[in-house]
Amino acid sequence: MKRGTQVIKPRIREILSRELPPELVNLLPKHWVRIGDVLIIPLRKELEPYKHRIAEVYAKVLGVKTVLRKGRISGEFRETNYELLYGSDTVTVHVENGIKYKLDVARIMFSPANVKERVRMAKVARPGETVVDMFAGIGHLSLPMAVHGGAKVIAIEKSPYTFKFLVENIELNGVWDRMTAYNIDNRDFPGENIADRVLMGYVVRTHEFIPKALSIAKDGAVIHYHNTVPERLMPEEPFKTFKETAREYGVEAEKLNELVIKRYAPGVWHVVVDIRVFKR
Numbered sequence: 001m002k003r004g005t006q007v008i009k010p011r012i013r014e015i016l017s018r019e020l021p022p023e024l025v026n027l028l029p030k031h032w033v034r035i036g037d038v039l040i041i042p043l044r045k046e047l048e049p050y051k052h053r054i055a056e057v058y059a060k061v062l063g064v065k066t067v068l069r070k071g072r073i074s075g076e077f078r079e080t081n082y083e084l085l086y087g088s089d090t091v092t093v094h095v096e097n098g099i100k101y102k103l104d105v106a107r108i109m110f111s112p113a114n115v116k117e118r119v120r121m122a123k124v125a126r127p128g129e130t131v132v133d134m135f136a137g138i139g140h141l142s143l144p145m146a147v148h149g150g151a152k153v154i155a156i157e158k159s160p161y162t163f164k165f166l167v168e169n170i171e172l173n174g175v176w177d178r179m180t181a182y183n184i185d186n187r188d189f190p191g192e193n194i195a196d197r198v199l200m201g202y203v204v205r206t207h208e209f210i211p212k213a214l215s216i217a218k219d220g221a222v223i224h225y226h227n228t229v230p231e232r233l234m235p236e237e238p239f240k241t242f243k244e245t246a247r248e249y250g251v252e253a254e255k256l257n258e259l260v261i262k263r264y265a266p267g268v269w270h271v272v273v274d275i276r277v278f279k280r
């Protein structure tokens with residue numbers, strides 16, 4: 001994923017200043033996100049009448065096949081909601097940290113702000129350990145752990161559409177020997193006391209899944225617990241809720257590390273806490 005620059009590209013400015021009213025030229029997008037050969041741009045409403053031509057010029061100058069207008073990520077499956085401005089094919093292969101991620105950018109979230117976590121997970125994984133990724137997506141976090149960390153990963157993804165890409169990505173990255181994929185709700189996953197590491201890469205409602213994560217984890221396992229937290233409840237949350245829930249299930253929890261991933265909404269942060277659990 002590449003973040004665009006903070007200035008309008010001279011070539012884009014040159015072409016569009018011949019076609020747009022002068023006062024609109026400075027409103028052209030100065031930054032964008034490129035996922036594979038799909039570009040995502042924010043677009044001011046003043047530019048609405050020119051949106052398709054603007055997208056065409058950005059596509060040609062930046063060398064992409066499709067341009068989408070930035071939308072929101074929402075719902076249980078964390079699906080995106082973009083406006084197609086140029087091109088038609090929104091499926092692409094994005095390469096990051098030596099990993100190939102095939103996805104439909106128009107429907108599946110791939111957050112630039114989560115790149116540090118994808119790279120960090122590649123480093124924390126240990127060869128041969130068993131990782132259960134409860135919210136696998138297209139393999140955002142589990143592929144780096146299998147490819148670079150040599151971990152054995154069980155990847156669970158509920159959405160059938162996203163699961164199709166998860167399976168293709170396991171194939172594309174040649175890690176079928178280390179990864180198993182389940183197209184189920186993680187609450188129906190039968191494994192208990194099997195994971196050295198559990199990934200809970202989800203937001204907003206992640207606390208509802210703590211009991212399941214505890215049952216999947218071995219004694220002494222590490223759980224990477226993500227959630228969104230209002231700033232006024234930090235730094236106690238999100239660990240406080242995890243620890244209290246774990247106690248109800250007779251499990252002790254120790255906070256090892258905590259990182260802020262990104263701003264989720266005004267006054268709300270996406271946070272990850274690394275937690276060791278003791279089940280004796």
Ligand SMILES: C[S@@+](CC[C@H](N)C(=O)[O-])C[C@H]1O[C@@H](n2cnc3c(N)ncnc32)[C@H](O)[C@@H]1O
Pocket residue numbers: 076077078109114134135136137138140141156157158159162184185186187200201202203
């Ligand atoms: C936001 S994506 C996150 C991907 C990755 N874990 C990351 O952090 O970058 C969350 C994924 O969890 C899936 N999901 C939501 N609820 C689930 C459940 N109960 N069981 C399995 N997968 C679920 C969604 O369909 C979505 O693909």
